[in-house]
Every structure is written in structure tokens, then in C-alpha cells.
Amino acid sequence: MAYVPLADQELELHHPHSWVTKYVWSQDHKVIAIQYGGTAIAVGLVALVLSLLMRMQLGFPETFDLIDPNSYYQSVTMHGMIMVIYLLTALFLGGFGNYLIPLMCGARDMVFPFMNMLSYWVYLVSVIILLASFFVGGGPTGAGWTLYPPQTSMAGTPGHDMGIVLMLVSLAVFIVAFTMGGLNYVVTVLQYRCRGLTMMRLPLAVWGIFVATVLGLFAFPALLVAAIMMLFDTLLGTSFFMPAVIESGTALDYDGGSPILFQHLFWFFGHPEVYIVALPAFGLVSDVLSTHARKNIFGYRMMVWAIIAIGLLSFIVWAHHMYVSGMHPYFGFFFATTTLIIAVPTALKVYNWVLTLWEGDIRMNAPMYFAIGFIFTFIHGGLTGLFLGNVVIDLPLSDTYFVVAHFHMVMGVSPILVLFAALYHWFPKMSGRMYHEGMAKLHFWCTFLGTYAIYLPMHYLGIHGVPRRYYALGTTEFMAPATQDANTAITIAALFVGISQLLFFINVFWSLRNGEKADPNPWGANTLEWQTPDTPPIHGNWGDKLPTVYRWAYDYSVPGAHEDFIPQNTPESVEPTVDEEHFDPDHDQSKADL
Amino acid sequence: MSEAAATSMAPSDGVTGLVDDWTADKQTYHVPWGKAMMWIFLVSDTFIFTCFLTGYLNVRMTTTQPWPPQSEIFALSFGGAPIPLILIAIMTFVLITSSGTMALAVNYGYRRDKFKTIMFICATAFFGATFVGMQAYEWSKLILEEGVRPWGNPFGAPQFGSVFFMVTGFHGLHVSAGVIYLLWVARRIWAGYYDKKGFEIVEIAGLYWHFVDLVWVFIFAFFYLL
Secondary structure, three states, X not given: OOOOOHHHOOOOOOOOOOHHHHHOOOOOHHHXXXXXXXXXXXXXXXXXHHHHHHHHHHHOOOOOOOOOHHHHHHHHHHHHHHHHHHHHHHHHHHHHHHHHHHHHOOOOOOOOHHHHHHXXXXXXXXXXXXXXXXXXXXXOOOOOOOOOOOHHHOOXXXXXXXXXXXXXXXXXXXXXXXXXXXXXXXXXXXXOOOOOOOHHHOOHHHHHHHHHHHHHHHHHHHHHHHHHHHHHHHHXXXXXXXXXXEEOOEEOOOOOOOHHHHHHHHHHHHHHHHHHHHHHHHHHHHHHXXXXXXXXXXXXXXXXHHHHHHHHHHHHOHHHHOHHHOOOHHHHHHXXXXXXXXXXXXXXXXXXXXXXXXXXXXXXXXXXXXXXXXXXXXXXXXXXXXXXXXXXXXXXXXXXXXXXXXXXXXXXXXXXXXXXXXXXXXXHHHHOEOOOHHHHHHXXXXXXXXXXXXXXHHXXXXXOOOEOOOOOOOOOOOXXXXXXXXXXXXXXXXXXXXXXXXXXXXXXXXXXXXXXXXXXXXXXXXOHHHHOOOOOOOOOOOOOOOOOOOOOOOOEOOOOOOOXXXXXXXXXXXXXXXXXXXXXXXXXXXXXXX | OOHHHHHOOOOOOHHHHHHHHHHOXXXXXXXXXXXXXXXXXXXXXXXXXXXXXXXXXXXXXXXXXXXXXXXXXXXXXXXXXXXXXXXHHHHHHHHHHHHHHHHHHHHHHHOOOHHHHHHHXXXXXXXXXXXXXXXXXXXXXXXXXXXXXXXXXXXXXXXXXXXXXXXXXXXXXXXXXXXXXXXXXXHHHHOOOOOOOOOHHHHHHHHHHHHXXXXXXXXXXXXXXX
């Protein structure tokens, strides 16, 4: 049969018939996005509470009986795993990826809506398995979020029997869910864009999510293999990762396995995972900054290539997590070099964000607060990464609070600030109502200043050599007496930040009922999702006719235009064009003005 | 981009074609989405098998005991004299043959010869099922007669059994899933589901099937010959 391009084929949409197929077993990408987002945020709250329990213990030792050493390690493990995988990955890709990709690409839905629906339900199963581990004998695993063998399966580790098994099964199920969703995101971006929307006209949000999903599809296999091998070690008594071990005087039945193999597999997944979280954040924040600064994003092409370069480089830096595991010095040299090279495209992005703000007509809306806050925390976390990327500086700092502060700054606070920016930015489109601006700004200041109060002192603790993952520090000679005071202060700040997140939930629930009715395009944004005929968009997104795109996503404040923004689907005959593809240096508008 | 440029979708070859594809305004690849999705999935799956085989090579280096003599363990006796690797040679032959029948099914699918398409798909599925059956026989022989277990065996390094059962098991699951997938496609062709949509689905299923065969070649080389 002759091949017919997709846009000329008749579209097959699954049409819901009842309340259940519309809102529960829904194949609509927008409903799936909200299901993903709601589940991720709910499970993220569990992780937040776990972190507060740990802080209570560290800040006020011997005051509370909330947790004992075992449950402290279990909290460390579950907090890390939930935050990184079940909250951040799921919310950025499953939540925002699902919501924004079809809308920003001008498609009616994902290419394979049925598998997209399955993706969410399988993800829910993985979350349930994970949470079930809290209720089995021995509790969840306490092996640390990196699950390093051999201690994961040794008797001294809490949850070494059922806890670790459920954790590994849950991860494997999550990877299945991610693969089903991820294939949809990638293929939708590649094959389902509307007429006129070339790859180089895509909003950066789509670019970030797209490249992050590609990373996920190639990085999660390593974690899947590691999880399967470790399950075999735990359940069948094989020795993939277990060397000959003596436990309490008895030799275990293991022999000849390689714990370092696990570390390689884990970090071959684990480092790209950092960028699976970071790249969507980069993309979303670029769009938020450009929209609220009423100015085109600075260096769009560079931004795209930086995303791609970071994605590629992220696959050859993994062993910088393993400097203390020991390696040939040349390998250390290689991985330190690649790690520092990755700072180049990353710094380029930061410069471009700042230059986007430069002389912009900045509207200080709540999303903009969070976006600018992100630039601060990201620079901060990125700079400490330069310390840890160097082998010689990493060795003394490894396993101290400096590392904790670094990755919470760069991978915890920064993406979370972007998440809030994005949630506030797209809330009017998703719900059809405006959020409460004052409450959102209060939420920003509490979160932004509060996280600095938490993580800045941690850097100093780390440089003093205070080790991480200790249930109680006790009294030792090398730690300054002020260590405990710092810890108490950090805990108070952490409790404050934790409680202030309630502002977000109050705001959302209040606004859903009482918020002002939102304009279809309240920010005056160019991208296609703001041009839908209905707000919130209905099933099928676009009414009778798919949009046609005539320009890139960043025509803000174009000289001669009727307004300070030109939506992507405005024809050239109606408004002037200055997108980069057409940029003619001989007729440079800005120079002509000079 | 002008309207004329935006609508010129004629595919060209080589690097120019690649650049055209990637900068085109609608589809990056001139193929149905299902085919693009299957290719990307297969690359992802390649990473899984690569990790498995890398892990295997790694434990083979770290284990402290000698690696068992595979060609003797995998030998079958016909009339007294053991022939090394004979079962595995037959299994490989069966699987490679199934790739041939799959290719024929794709061909007849595009010619819209439904009967022959279904026949060759079923032949492929039959060869696949035969492969899995022979694998089950091989496993039972190893477990019952040779005493090989995932956690140990009488010949040497315990990792031998661990890796063998894990990797061939994972591949066997792929073949089994492929057999089910092929039969499902055949049933839908029979029901006339693709009469209007076109028969790309046969090629998409074929991609998966050839991939599973290709992976087997690597497992065969790494596991039985190395």
C-alpha cells in the first residue's frame, strides 16, 4: 500500500463513553498527565515526611522516639528512591511530558493512547509495591538509596529479606511503565508534530522532555539488569554481586561475585537519571522565563544543542560516583575530565537564561519568582559540582554532608522550584482557573529562603568532615561543638519548609473552587497549548482542524507587531516574522533602530 | 519556512535524507509511527541485552573458580558418541530459519496475499515455539541430569549456571512473547482488521522477530563458543 503521511491520514481517537472511561481508564493524555502528577505528588509527600523524621532525629537527638537506627536507614533509602524516581521522574515525564507534548506539538493525543494509559496503571502498581514494603516483616530496605551490595542482603541491614525484594520488583515494574510511556513521548515528538512545526521550532520544554526520555530509554535498561541480577542473588542465592562474605563468623554461600559490577550498572543508569530530571527542568524553565520576560529565549539553537550535548555526555561520566570505590588513575582522569566538560553546555544554558532576562519587560508573576529562584539554586549546586567532579577534592569530601548539600541543591531544590514554576504557570490551562497570586509568592519565599537555610550550613558541616547517613553523631573530637547547633537550626528550617508546602496545596484546592476564571492565554504566551479553542482543552484538543505553525515559539516583543507576543499559529501575512530561521543579518531590526 | 518548502516531503538519500527527515515539519522519519516506535524500543532492548552480556563477562573474570567446559556440558549423545553443541546448533538453525519465513510473511503482507501471510506468520510462530520447546528440553537436561543450578553446579564456577539460566531465560521470554505477538497479529489479519489500515504491522512484528534472532546469535557466540 502506498505510504500516506500521518497528517493526511484519518485520525483514530478513542472516544470515551462513560465517566469511567473518561476519567479513570482514560486514554486522554491530559487525564493521564493529571493521574501521573497526582500520584507522584502523593508519594512525594511520603518521602517529605520521611525526611522530616530524619531531620527531627539529627536536630534533636535523644529527644524524640520517632525513629531508631534501623528506621533511620530505611527513611534515608525510601526518601531518596521515592524523590528521585517516583516523584521527579514520574512528574516531569509522566506528568508534564504527557500534558505538554501533544499540546505543544499540535497533536490530538499521543501516538499510542492505549499504551499511554497502561503506562500510568503500571506505574501505579510499582508505587503500590513500593509502599507495600512499609508493611512487610522487617520493613522497607535500609540499604541506602544506591542499594550497594553486599550490604543490601546482609543480616545487619534492615529490610534485607522482604524489603529489598519489593524495592527491586517495584523498580523493575516502574521501568516497564516508563518504557511504555517513554516510547510514546519520543515517537509523538518525532512523528506527530503539526504542519509547519519543525524540530527547530519546538518549544524548549518539548526538547528537554524529549531528550530526557531518550536518556531514560537507554539508561533504565542498566537498572533493570542490575535489579534482576540482585533479585537472583537475594532469592536464588546466585553470586552476581556477592563476593565470599563472612557474616557474624559464618561464611555465607556466596562466592566470586563483583560488587563493583553493581556500582557500574547502577551509575550507568544513575548518572543519566540526574539529567532525566534536569533536562525537562531546563526546558520548562526556559519557556517560563521567556514568556514572563516578554523576550525571546537567548540563543535558541545553542540551547537545543546544549540539551543534546548534555544528554550525550551524561552517558560517559558515571564513574565519578565511584571515585572512592577505587579505580585506575587514568579512569579517574577520564571521568573527571568528561564531568568537567559537561559544565560547559550547562553553564551556557545558565548564561542564556540570564541574558534572556537582560533588558526584558519582566512580569514578576509567581512562576517567574520560582524560575529566577531556580537560576540561583542551580548555579549554587552546579558550582559545588565542580569540587566533587575532581578526584582529589572528591576523596576527602565524599560521604560527607557536602555531597548531601550539593545534590540536594542541584537535583532536589532546583528541579522542585521548576516544578512549582511550571505548576503555577500551566495551572490556568489545566484547571481553567487562576491560582491565588499572593499565596503563591508567599510559598516561593518560604521555600526559597528555607531551602537555603537548610543546605548552606550543610556545606560547612561537610567541609568539617561531618559524615552523612549517621543516625547520631555523638561526641567526637574532630567535629566542632557547633555542629549540633547547626544541625538543630537546619532541622528547624526543614520543618518550616516542609510545613510551608501546605500553602501550595491550600492554593490549589482553594483555586479549583474559588479561583478567578482563567483567560485562555493569561500570560500572553506563544506556544500552541495556549491557543486551544477550549480551556481546559477538551478531548482531541483542537476542534475540527489541527493548527498550522508559521513561526518559532519565541516571538515576543517583535517590533511592529500588534501585541507583544505572536502565537506560533499566526500566519506571516498577519504578523511579521523574525524567527531565527529567517533572521537576515542585513535587515537586523535592532540595528536599524540604532 | 515558506509554504512550498514546508510541504516538500519527497524522501532523499544519505546524509541529505537524514537532515531532511530531522528538519521536516511533520514527521522525522518517513515511516508509520509504529515502525519508528518499534525501532526505538529495540535500541532500548539492545541496551538490556548488552548489560546482561557485559555483566556475564564481568563475573566470568571475577569468579574464583574455573569456568566449566561448555562444549562437553552441552553435548548430546547419538548412538554412543557425544557430539558437542549439537542441540544448540539445531536450535540456532531453527531460529534462523524462522527469520526467513518471517521475511516471506512481510513480503506477502505487502502484496496483500492474506492467506500466505498468515501461513508464513504461523510457520514463524511454529519455529519459535519449537525453539522454546528445545530450550525447555535443554534446561531440564541441565537441571535433572547434569545437576546445574542457578546457585551452583558440579563443574566449577557457580556463575556459569546463574548467567546461563538468567540470559537464556530472558531471551526465551522474548521468543515466547514474540510467538504470542505473531499469533495475535495473524488472528487480526484473519479478522480483516488491517485490510484498510495496511500491512505495516507484519513488518513491525518482523522487526521484533529478527531482533530476537540477532540477539540469539550474540548469546550463542558469547555463551557457547567463548
